[in-house]
Amino acid sequence: MRKDLGKKLIFTPLPVLIIGTYDKDGNPNAMNAAWGIQSDYEEVTITLSEHKTTKNLRETGAFTVSFATKDTITISDYFGIASGNKEDKIAKSGVKIEKSKYVNAPIILDYPLTLECKVKSFEGEKLIGEVMNISVDEKYLKNGKIDYDKLGIVTFDSVDNTYRIIGESVAKAFSEGLKIK
Numbered sequence: 326m327r328k329d330l331g332k333k334l335i336f337t338p339l340p341v342l343i344i345g346t347y348d349k350d351g352n353p354n355a356m357n358a359a360w361g362i363q364s365d366y367e368e369v370t371i372t373l374s375e376h377k378t379t380k381n382l383r384e385t386g387a388f389t390v391s392f393a394t395k396d397t398i399t400i401s402d403y404f405g406i407a408s409g410n411k412e413d414k415i416a417k418s419g420v421k422i423e424k425s426k427y428v429n430a431p432i433i434l435d436y437p438l439t440l441e442c443k444v445k446s447f448e449g450e451k452l453i454g455e456v457m458n459i460s461v462d463e464k465y466l467k468n469g470k471i472d473y474d475k476l477g478i479v480t481f482d483s484v485d486n487t488y489r490i491i492g493e494s495v496a497k498a499f500s501e502g503l504k505i506k
């Protein structure tokens with residue numbers, strides 16, 4: 326028996342994206358966002374209401390997206406419950422910053438994997454970014470490829486308001502289904 330839960334949305338897995346921006350004076354900030362997707366080969370789309378981050382990215386035309394991990398979970402949640410309008414989250418969290426070589430946005434070195442994006446458009450709360458570069462901490466590379474198991478990426482569970490770690494691989498994509506094709 327299935328039960329209808331009504332007209333509401335439970336979408337899973339949701340990512341835990343950390344958006345890094347500079348303000349017009351070059352001061353870095355970071356926020357947490359779960360409503361984000363890959364929307365083309367080199368494009369991301371994130372739904373954002375008004376924040377310090379949105380003011381910043383309108384001014385600079387750029388942002389970074391890092392993926393929260395088990396090891397960065399405390400700072401990642403903090404970036405989602407405090408605003409850069411009220412406090413210096415970068416100083417308070419103690420993270421280390423390096424400017425992207427490709428866009429006017431900060432890479433937060435504490436995160437292993439970061440997308441460096443230029444703003445394509447930001448209308449109706451939908452931010453669309455073109456990915457100009459991806460950078461990864463080389464500790465997380467195995468034979469030149471990103472070692473997904475080592476990253477410890479987390480997802481946001483909006484049912485229980487918790488962060489959950491992504492588990493082990495269960496099957497090969499584009500291949501497992503051949504068993505019944």
Ligand SMILES: Cc1cc2nc3c(=O)[nH]c(=O)nc-3n(C[C@H](O)[C@H](O)[C@H](O)COP(=O)(O)O)c2cc1C
Nearest residue numbers: 356357358359360373374376377378405407408409
């Ligand atoms: C788990 C989590 C997910 C969030 N997802 C979003 C989101 O998708 N879009 C959004 O506008 N705000 C989201 N927020 C809220 C912002 O992160 C929060 O308002 C933050 O203070 C904004 O920071 P800023 O003012 O320094 O830019 C989320 C917060 C948390 C904790």
